[in-house]
Amino acid sequence: MNRRALLFITITGSLFAQVSFDRIIRADKEPHNWLTYSGGVQSQRYSALTQITPENVKNLELQWVYQARSLEKFEATSLVVDGVLYTVQAPNDVIALDAVTGRQFWTYSYTPAPESRPCCGRINRGLAILGDTLFMGTIDAHLVAIDAKNGKPLWNTTVAKAESGYALTHAPLVVKDKVIVGTAGGEYGIRGFIAAYNIHTGKEMWRFHNIPEPGEPGNETWGGDSWKTGGGSVWVTGSYDPALNLTYWGIGNPGPDWNGDSRPGDNLYTDSVVALDADTGKLKWYYQFSPHDEFDYDAVQVPVLADMQWAGKDGVKRPRKVMMWANRNGLFYVLDRTSGEFLLGKPFVEVNWMNGFDEKGRPMRVTGKVPSAEGTLIYPGNQGGTNWYSPSFSPHTGLFYIPTWADYSSIYVKGKDDDYVEGRRYAGGFPRSAVPFGRGGQNFRKEEEGHGAIRAVDPATGERKWEFKMNDVTDAGILTTASDLLFSGGREGYFYALDARSGVPLWKSTVGGAVASGAMTYSVGGRQYVAVAAGNSLFTYALRQ
Amino acid sequence: MRAVPIFCLILAAAGTLLAQQKYSPGDVEDGRRQYIASCVVCHGPEGESVPGVELDHGKFRHGTSDDDLVDIIRKGIPGTAMPPHTFTAFQARSVVAYLRFMAASPSRGAASTGDAVHGKTVFESKGCLSCHRVNGNGARLGPELTDIGSLRRAAELERSILEPDAEVLPQNRFIRVVTRDGVTMNGRLLNQDAFTIQLYDTNDRLMSLDKSKLKEYAFTNKSPMPSFRGKLSPQELSDLVSYLVSLKGIDKQ
Numbered sequence: 001m002n003r004r005a006l007l008f009i010t011i012t013g014s015l016f017a018q019v020s021f022d023r024i025i026r027a028d029k030e031p032h033n034w035l036t037y038s039g040g041v042q043s044q045r046y047s048a049l050t051q052i053t054p055e056n057v058k059n060l061e062l063q064w065v066y067q068a069r070s071l072e073k074f075e076a077t078s079l080v081v082d083g084v085l086y087t088v089q090a091p092n093d094v095i096a097l098d099a100v101t102g103r104q105f106w107t108y109s110y111t112p113a114p115e116s117r118p119c120c121g122r123i124n125r126g127l128a129i130l131g132d133t134l135f136m137g138t139i140d141a142h143l144v145a146i147d148a149k150n151g152k153p154l155w156n157t158t159v160a161k162a163e164s165g166y167a168l169t170h171a172p173l174v175v176k177d178k179v180i181v182g183t184a185g186g187e188y189g190i191r192g193f194i195a196a197y198n199i200h201t202g203k204e205m206w207r208f209h210n211i212p213e214p215g216e217p218g219n220e221t222w223g224g225d226s227w228k229t230g231g232g233s234v235w236v237t238g239s240y241d242p243a244l245n246l247t248y249w250g251i252g253n254p255g256p257d258w259n260g261d262s263r264p265g266d267n268l269y270t271d272s273v274v275a276l277d278a279d280t281g282k283l284k285w286y287y288q289f290s291p292h293d294e295f296d297y298d299a300v301q302v303p304v305l306a307d308m309q310w311a312g313k314d315g316v317k318r319p320r321k322v323m324m325w326a327n328r329n330g331l332f333y334v335l336d337r338t339s340g341e342f343l344l345g346k347p348f349v350e351v352n353w354m355n356g357f358d359e360k361g362r363p364m365r366v367t368g369k370v371p372s373a374e375g376t377l378i379y380p381g382n383q384g385g386t387n388w389y390s391p392s393f394s395p396h397t398g399l400f401y402i403p404t405w406a407d408y409s410s411i412y413v414k415g416k417d418d419d420y421v422e423g424r425r426y427a428g429g430f431p432r433s434a435v436p437f438g439r440g441g442q443n444f445r446k447e448e449e450g451h452g453a454i455r456a457v458d459p460a461t462g463e464r465k466w467e468f469k470m471n472d473v474t475d476a477g478i479l480t481t482a483s484d485l486l487f488s489g490g491r492e493g494y495f496y497a498l499d500a501r502s503g504v505p506l507w508k509s510t511v512g513g514a515v516a517s518g519a520m521t522y523s524v525g526g527r528q529y530v531a532v533a534a535g536n537s538l539f540t541y542a543l544r545q
Numbered sequence: 546m547r548a549v550p551i552f553c554l555i556l557a558a559a560g561t562l563l564a565q566q567k568y569s570p571g572d573v574e575d576g577r578r579q580y581i582a583s584c585v586v587c588h589g590p591e592g593e594s595v596p597g598v599e600l601d602h603g604k605f606r607h608g609t610s611d612d613d614l615v616d617i618i619r620k621g622i623p624g625t626a627m628p629p630h631t632f633t634a635f636q637a638r639s640v641v642a643y644l645r646f647m648a649a650s651p652s653r654g655a656a657s658t659g660d661a662v663h664g665k666t667v668f669e670s671k672g673c674l675s676c677h678r679v680n681g682n683g684a685r686l687g688p689e690l691t692d693i694g695s696l697r698r699a700a701e702l703e704r705s706i707l708e709p710d711a712e713v714l715p716q717n718r719f720i721r722v723v724t725r726d727g728v729t730m731n732g733r734l735l736n737q738d739a740f741t742i743q744l745y746d747t748n749d750r751l752m753s754l755d756k757s758k759l760k761e762y763a764f765t766n767k768s769p770m771p772s773f774r775g776k777l778s779p780q781e782l783s784d785l786v787s788y789l790v791s792l793k794g795i796d797k798q
Contacts, residue, residue, distance in 0.1 A: 372571075429575070444734055446764055468739075492738035494738070494739070
C-alpha cells in the first residue's frame with residue numbers, strides 16, 4: 001500500500017466515524033454536520049458556518065429537490081452526518097440521501113397501524129442518531145431503531161397504545177445510552193409521559209408521567225379522577241445540559257382543551273417545562289407557564305439553552321445558565337435552568353389573558369378572560385403567539401428569534417363535549433378565529449386580523465429589536481448562522497434570508513408551498529448548503545459556483 | 546375593540562330570540578359555519594332543499610329533540626341520503642343551535658312575496674351587471690352571483706342590498722394601490738404576501754404587483770357597492786331578492 005492510499009483511508013476513517021455521544025454534545029465543533037433536530041443539545045438552531053454571508057446570499061441557488069411520495073405536511077428537520085442526509089417522508093419513511101446531489105441511498109418504509117390517529121396530520125418532525133443507528137418515533141406510538149448504513153430495522157418498541165390516541169411525532173433525543181421520547185395525543189384524553197429507552201435493545205429505562213398520580217406531588221392540582229385523562233402531551237424535542245445532566249421538555253395542554261370545569265386546579269405539569277435527571281427520569285424542577293389552561297397553550301416549544309451574563313437583583317451581571325422560551329401563550333421567558341427560577345417574562349405579542357407575574361413568576365390572570373357561553377376574545381389566539389416551530393438563538397448577535405403569529409386572537413365559546421371515551425377526541429369546543437387553522441389558499445386578511453412575523457428579542461430585557469412582517473402566519477422554524485444570516489419561511493411559500501441584525505430581507509426563493517419546518521445547514525467538501533422542507537419536498541441551496 | 550367578528554350583526558339580531566333558548570350567539574355562529582361547510586350543499590341556505598324537510602321551520606322527518614338531532618347529524622340516517630359526519634358532539638350541538646336559530650328567525654324576508662322574473666328585470670335595469678356577473682353576463686369586479694341562491698339566505702341578501710357595508714366578506718375586499726410612478730389602481734384583492742399583491746382591477750385585469758415598487762397600498766374601508774335603500778320600491782326589493790334566491794348555479798349538462 002503506498003503512502004497516498006494509506007492517507008486516503010486514514011482521512012475517510014476519521015470522516016466517517018460513528019456518531020458518538022461525545023460528538024453530539026460537541027456538535028458546535030463540527031458545524032459541517034447537523035447531528036440533532038435543533039443542531040445540538042442546547043437547541044439553539046444556530047450554525048457556526050460562515051461561507052454564506054449577507055453579502056453573497058443573493059447568489060444562493062437551488063442544488064437539488066427531493067419530492068416526497070406523500071401529500072402530508074413535511075415538517076421534518078433533516079440530519080446530516082458526513083455527507084449523508086437523513087430525513088423522514090411522512091408519515092414514517094426514513095430516507096438516506098447524498099447531501100450533495102440528493103440521490104437516494106436507501107429507504108426504510110414503515111407502515112403505521114391503522115389504529116393510529118394523530119390529531120393534526122400524519123406527520124413526523126425528524127430523527128435522532130447515535131453510532132450507526134437512527135431513531136424514529138411513529139404515529140402509532142412505536143419507537144424504531146434503524147441501521148443508518150442500510151436502512152434495516154434493528155428494534156421496534158411499543159411506547160403506548162395508538163388506539164387510545166397516543167402518537168409520536170417529534171424527533172427523539174439521545175442522551176448517553178438512552179433515547180428519549182414523549183407522547184402526543186393531548187386531544188384524546190391521554191395521560192402523557194416522557195420515557196427513555198436503551199439504545200441497543202429498545203427496553204424502557206425510565207418513565208416520567210407528565211401528570212402525577214395520587215400520592216405523587218402535583219396530583220392535588222387535578223380534581224377527582226381528571227388526572228387520568230388530563231392530556232399533557234409532548235410533540236417537540238427537548239434539550240439537554242451535559243454539565244447538569246438534566247434534560248428539559250415542554251409539556252402540552254390539559255384535556256379537555258377548552259373547558260376546564262372537569263379538571264379544577266393548576267393541572268400540573270401541563271403547559272410546563274420539566275427538568276428531569278437524564279439517568280433516572282426523576283423530576284428536578286418544573287415551571288408552569290399557563291396554570292389551568294383553557295386556551296390550548298401547549299408549552300410544546302423547543303427549550304433553548306445558553307450561558308450568558310445575567311444581571312442579578314443587585315444589578316451586577318454574572319454568568320448564568322439560562323433557558324429561553326417563547327411560549328404559545330404569547331410570553332417570552334428566561335429561566336435559570338439549574339433551578340427553574342423565573343428570571344424574566346414579557347409578552348412578545350399582544351396578550352390579554354394575564355397582566356403580570358407574582359414574585360414567583362406565576363402569571364396573574366385577568367378577570368373574565370375565560371371561555372364563556374357568549375364567547376370571549378383572547379389574545380393570542382388558539383394557535384398561540386408561536387407554536388412548535390423552532391426559534392433560534394444566535395450567540396453572535398445575542399438575539400432570540402421567534403416565528404410569530406401577531407395580532408392574532410380567538411373567540412372561545414365554552415361548551416361541553418362528550419364524556420371521555422378511550423381513543424376519541426376529548427377537547428371541548430374549538431375556538432373561532434379570523435386566521436384559519438389550515439394552510440394554503442388565498443389571503444384576504446387585514447393586518448389587524450392576524451399575520452406572521454419574525455421577531456427578534458433581546459433576552460436580557462425581552463424588548464423587541466426588530467421584526468419582519470408577513471401577511472400570512474408562519475409554521476416555519478428559524479435558523480441563524482455565525483455570519484449573521486437568518487433563514488425562515490412561512491405559509492406564503494417563500495424560503496428567505498434576513499439580516500439577523502436588522503431583519504432586512506436579503507434573498508428569497510419561491511418554494512411553491514408552505515414552509516412548515518425548520519431550516520438547517522451543513523457543508524460537504526468545503527461547500528455550505530442550506531436545506532428546508534416546504535410543501536411536500538425538501539429543497540437544498542448553495543452558493544453559485 | 547379589535548377583530549370584530551364578521552357576523553356580529555346577525556348575532557346581535559339573534560340575541561332576543563336566543564334569550565328564549567339555551568344556545569348562545571357563539572353557539573349559533575359556530576353552527577352557522579358548520580352548516581355552510583357541511584350541510585348547505587344538500588339542505589340549501591334556507592334549509593328547505595330536501596323534500597319533506599324544512600329546517601327553517603323546525604320541521605324534520607326524523608327526530609325532534611336536540612339530542613335526536615345531534616345523533617342524526619353525527620350518525621346520519623341509514624337508507625337515506627343523509628350521511629354520517631365526523632362532528633364531535635360539541636360541533637353537532639352547535640349545528641342544532643343554528644337550526645333552532647333559523648327556525649326562530651324570519652328567514653324569507655322580502656323574498657316571501659317576490660316575483661323572481663320581474664326581479665331579473667330590476668337586477669338588469671338598476672345597473673347590477675356593471676359590477677356583478679350572472680351566468681356569464683356582467684362584470685367580475687363584485688361577487689359572482691350565479692349560485693348566490695345556493696349560498697346565502699334571503700334575509701342576508703336583502704341586507705346586502707340595503708346595507709352593503711354591514712358585512713363585506715374577506716374575499717370581496719377592495720384594495721387601492723399607488724405605484725412609485727404615481728399610477729393608482731383599485732380592485733378586488735385576490736392574494737397578498739410579504740413581497741407581492743394580487744388583485745383584479747377595475748380594467749378587467751389580473752394584476753400581480755411587487756410591493757417594493759408601490760408607494761402605498763391599503764384596503765378600502767367601505768364596500769364599493771352603493772346602498773339601494775330608498776332606491777327600490779318594496780315590491781322591487783322583494784322581486785330582486787327572489788331573483789337572487791333563484792340563482793342556483795350553472796345548469797349541469
